[in-house]
Amino acid sequence: xxxxRDYGIDLPEFVGQKTVLCPECSHTRKKxxxxxxxxxxxxxxxxxxxxxxxxxxxxxxxxxxKLAKTDLPVKVVEWFKSRCITxxxxxxxxxxxxxxYMPQIEKEISVIxxxxxxxSTLVNTKYRDGNKNFKLVKGANKIVYGINDIWDxxxxxxxxxxMDKLALYSIGIRNxxxxxxxxxSINTKDFTNSLNYLESIEKPLSKAKKVILATxxxxxxxxxxxxxxxxxxxxxxxTIKYPDGCKDVNDVLMKHGxxxxxxxxxxxxxxxxxxxxxxxxxxxAIESLYDTGLAxxxxxxxxxxxxxxxVRAGEMTIVTGIPSHGKSTFMDNMAMKMxxxxxxxxxxxxxxxxxxxxxxxxxxxxxxxxxxISSFYDKITIDEMRSAIDYLKNEIHFLMPEEGDITxxxxxxxxxxxxxxxxxxxxxIDPWNEIEHERPHGLSETEYVSQALSxxxxxxxMNDVHxxxxxxxxxxxxxxxxxxxxxxxxxxxxxxxxxxxxxxCFAIHRDFATNESTVHIQKIRFRxxxxxxxxxxxxxxxxxxxx
Numbered sequence: 001x002x003x004x005r006d007y008g009i010d011l012p013e014f015v016g017q018k019t020v021l022c023p024e025c026s027h028t029r030k031k032x033x034x035x036x037x038x039x040x041x042x043x044x045x046x047x048x049x050x051x052x053x054x055x056x057x058x059x060x061x062x063x064x065x066k067l068a069k070t071d072l073p074v075k076v077v078e079w080f081k082s083r084c085i086t087x088x089x090x091x092x093x094x095x096x097x098x099x100x101y102m103p104q105i106e107k108e109i110s111v112i113x114x115x116x117x118x119x120s121t122l123v124n125t126k127y128r129d130g131n132k133n134f135k136l137v138k139g140a141n142k143i144v145y146g147i148n149d150i151w152d153x154x155x156x157x158x159x160x161x162x163m164d165k166l167a168l169y170s171i172g173i174r175n176x177x178x179x180x181x182x183x184x185s186i187n188t189k190d191f192t193n194s195l196n197y198l199e200s201i202e203k204p205l206s207k208a209k210k211v212i213l214a215t216x217x218x219x220x221x222x223x224x225x226x227x228x229x230x231x232x233x234x235x236x237x238x239t240i241k242y243p244d245g246c247k248d249v250n251d252v253l254m255k256h257g258x259x260x261x262x263x264x265x266x267x268x269x270x271x272x273x274x275x276x277x278x279x280x281x282x283x284x285a286i287e288s289l290y291d292t293g294l295a296x297x298x299x300x301x302x303x304x305x306x307x308x309x310x311v312r313a314g315e316m317t318i319v320t321g322i323p324s325h326g327k328s329t330f331m332d333n334m335a336m337k338m339x340x341x342x343x344x345x346x347x348x349x350x351x352x353x354x355x356x357x358x359x360x361x362x363x364x365x366x367x368x369x370x371x372x373i374s375s376f377y378d379k380i381t382i383d384e385m386r387s388a389i390d391y392l393k394n395e396i397h398f399l400m401p402e403e404g405d406i407t408x409x410x411x412x413x414x415x416x417x418x419x420x421x422x423x424x425x426x427x428x429i430d431p432w433n434e435i436e437h438e439r440p441h442g443l444s445e446t447e448y449v450s451q452a453l454s455x456x457x458x459x460x461x462m463n464d465v466h467x468x469x470x471x472x473x474x475x476x477x478x479x480x481x482x483x484x485x486x487x488x489x490x491x492x493x494x495x496x497x498x499x500x501x502x503x504x505c506f507a508i509h510r511d512f513a514t515n516e517s518t519v520h521i522q523k524i525r526f527r528x529x530x531x532x533x534x535x536x537x538x539x540x541x542x543x544x545x546x547x
Contacts, residue, residue, distance in 0.1 A: 004039070007055055009046065011039060025051035040203075045119050056121035065122050065137060068096025068113035076112065083163065084253045086170040093146070093166060104133040114162040116180065118147050118200070126162065126180065136180065143200035146177040150201065155210040157265065158228065160221055164214065164249040171258040173265065176214075177201070183220035198231055199421055205232055212238045212268050216248045229271045230464055231420045238268040294528040298344075301337025302546070308521040308533040311338065313425060313464040315503035315525075316457045320471050320487050325510040326517050326539065326546075327470050328353060328430050329362075333546050335426060336366040339395050344425040347418045349399040349411050351434045356398050363396050364388040365543040377542055397422060406436045408452050412459050419463045429456070432471035432492075449494030453501035471498065486520050499523055504530070515539050517546060 004011040008023030022037035025048060036050040044057035070090075076097060077087055089095075096113040109129055116124040124140040136142070146165050150156045157176035159165055165178040184194045198205070205211065213228050215221040229237040242264060246252045252261050297310025311317075321327045328350060338344045353359040361372040367388050370380040380388075397418050401410040411429060418424040429435075439448045453469075460467045473487035486509045489499035499505055505523035510516070518536045537546040 004046075004057070009037065009039065017041065022048040022051060022053060024048060024053040045121070047119065054119040054121070056118045056123065065125065065140060066098075067122060068098045068115055068125065070094055070096045072097055080166075083167070083250060084170060085163070085166045085250075089166045089169040093169065095166070098127065100127045100135070102127065102129055102133050102135060104135075105129070105131075114145060116143055116145055116147075118143055124180065141200075142180045142197040144177040144197055145180060147200060149174050150177050150204050150208075153204075154208055155212065156204060156208045157212045157214055159249055160215045160224065161248065161250075167250040167253045167261070168265075171253065171261060173262070179224070183215060183218075183224035195227060195231060195423060196421070198228075202420070209236060210238060211236055212240065212265065213271075214240050214249055214265065217242045218247060221248075225271075227423065231423060234271045234462075237271045239271055240264055240268050294526075297529045298338065298342050300334050301341050302334070302535065302537070304537075305519055305535040307530070308535060309504060309506060309519070309524065309530040311426075311466050312526075312529055313466055314461045315529075316453070316460050316467045316469065316501070317504040317506070318469050318471065318489050318492075318498050318502040318523075319506060319508065320473055320489060320492055320498075321508040321510075322476070322484055322487060323472055325508055327508050329539075329544050330508050330517065330519070330546060331428055331430065331468060331470065332362055333366060333544075335396070335428065336363060338426065340367075342425075345395050345397070345418075345422055346426040346428060347397045347399050347415050347424045348428045348430070350428065350430040351400065351406070352431060354400075356400065359398065360389075360392070360396075362544060363392055366545065367392060369543055369545070371543055394422065397424065404436070406434070407438060408435060408455060411435070412455070415459070415465070416463065419465060425465060427460075427465050427467045428470070429467065430470040432469060445493065446495040446497065450497045450501065453497055457501060457503075486518075488522055510539070 009020060011018065011020055018039050018041065019035040020037050020039060021033070021035055026032055026034070026036065029050070037046055037048045037053070039046040045055065047054045072090060072095065077090065080090060081087070094115045094117065096115060098111060098113045099108055100111045100113075101108045102111065111127040111129045114126040114128065115122055116126070123143050125137050126145075127135045144158075145162050153175040155175060157168065157173070159168070159176055159178045160182055162178050165176050168176045180197050181194060211232055213225040215225045215228070225239055242248070242252060243256060243260065246255060249261060249264075252264055295312065297312040299306050300309065300311060319327055319331065335344075335346045335348070339346065348359075350359060353362075364380065364385060365372050368380055368384055370384065371377045372385075373379055399411055399414045399418075401407070401414065415424070415427050437448065437452075439445065456467055456469060459465070471492045473491035474493050476484045476487060476491065479485055486507050488507065489502065489505045490496060492498045499522075502523060503525040504521070507520045507522060509518050509520060511518075515538060516536050517539055518534050520534045521530060521532055524530045524532065540547055
């Protein structure tokens with residue numbers, strides 16, 4: 001990644017919007033101190049309002065980016081016309097051609113080049129041959145195709161391919177962009193790792209009042225629309241229904257013409273938002289429930305525990321236990337197992353596990369099953385550690401608000417950013433007592449806990465994220481045998497709301513004499529998720545794992 005100073009712009013790295021002197025024209029002007037270069041630090045792009053100079057920092061790539069020739073051969077233009085794409089659309093979108101090595105056929109051939117511009121800067125290029133083999137420039141940044149066309153619109157259309165973007169452009173619909181790599185396979189990890197390009201349009205998406213998701217009408221396309229809706233926010237997302245026999249926008253244009261495309265786009269309907277229902281909107285879900293039964297939770301990674309407790313997106317679990325009995329360690333174990341089994345990504349607020357690098361080392365141990373630092377065992381090698389970091393960097397994210405702003409609202413705000421940018425599926429808040437609870441005057445602790453837990457549960461349901469809240473019990477009295485009893489949600493300060501508001505509750509209780517830890521499942525709201533019971537594990541101190 002280059003810096004602003006590489007381009008002569010006197011500006012360090014920053015976020016936000018700023019106006020500075022233009023290195024291209026300011027020194028030649030009568031008013032040399034007039035700042036005319038507008039820099040958008042969020043996007044890393046700039047534009048001079050005087051001389052028109054534009055540019056971008058998004059040029060880091062392992063291969064050189066080269067402009068393709070845009071004087072398309074007649075036969076290529078005719079091929080596009082056969083798909084109802086005009087020559088004007090090709091010229092305006094700088095569609096080119098090149099001789100490029102295509103790995104699928106292991107040779108260099110003449111290919112079409114879809115050039116991805118941000119402003120006037122070429123950021124990436126997708127090459128396509130006549131057999132629908134594709135290749136993006138290796139290492140180049142992924143942005144949406146047509147990013148320049150969507151900045152000034154309250155309504156944005158997102159399609160699944162460059163051909164669909166060009167089809168809409170050909171009939172005068174300009175407020176559209178395309179995802180850069182289509183819809184990946186339905187595998188959860190592929191989806192969560194493949195939508196990083198959304199960061200390139202975070203600002204126009206936040207300004208837009210409506211986003212129409214015109215993805216392909218197949219299983220991957222529908223899954224893509226579902227995930228885009230989750231990331232962007234279902235409240236502003238709409239989908240479309242294609243005419244019979246049509247899979248995408250370009251299909252509709254070729255088979256039915258421009259009028260039917262406009263009609264299809266205009267007949268968009270909102271993505272169902274949790275909390276707003278009609279019998280009609282529920283009909284397919286009711287039929288699916290009839291055919292397949294209730295959706296079960298995902299495995300925790302512990303077969304013994306799955307009998308009593310599984311994990312379903314959109315729910316909230318309260319976890320309690322006596323301090324030092326292993327709540328945090330057990331949750332880290334479960335998070336790592338769910339990541340490896342289901343591709344779930346996690347956001348973790350855990351100030352008791354600072355510094356962050358120490359907490360990160362725990363996940364390296366859980367991933368590799370090798371000790372990070374140990375006097376008794378050979379520790380992980382430097383290459384194994386770097387390989388683990390390379391894997392975990394997109395899977396586990398720590399939330400650490402600024403001192404003085406460690407509130408529920410700020411934690412959920414950061415988590416929402418992680419839902420959008422990284423597609424997290426799980427959020428661990430550990431522990432409750434480390435949060436700065438700003439209880440309004442006149443509000444009792446019971447009322448405050450009720451409102452806060454409702455807010456967390458609402459976040460979970462709106463974003464399809466499972467949230468675990470870890471909370472210490474208040475002071476417990478020892479039993480006659482000198483041992484502390486297993487705490488329940490009723491033992492957490494704030495009354496019965498801890499159990500009433502939760503979808504699930506469990507406590508972790510450790511017997512230090514036997515080195516056994518028992519997970520006591522104390523509440524399951526929905527029977528398809530589990531049942532009351534307990535599962536016992538042995539703690540292995542070598543890597544902090546439960547077996």
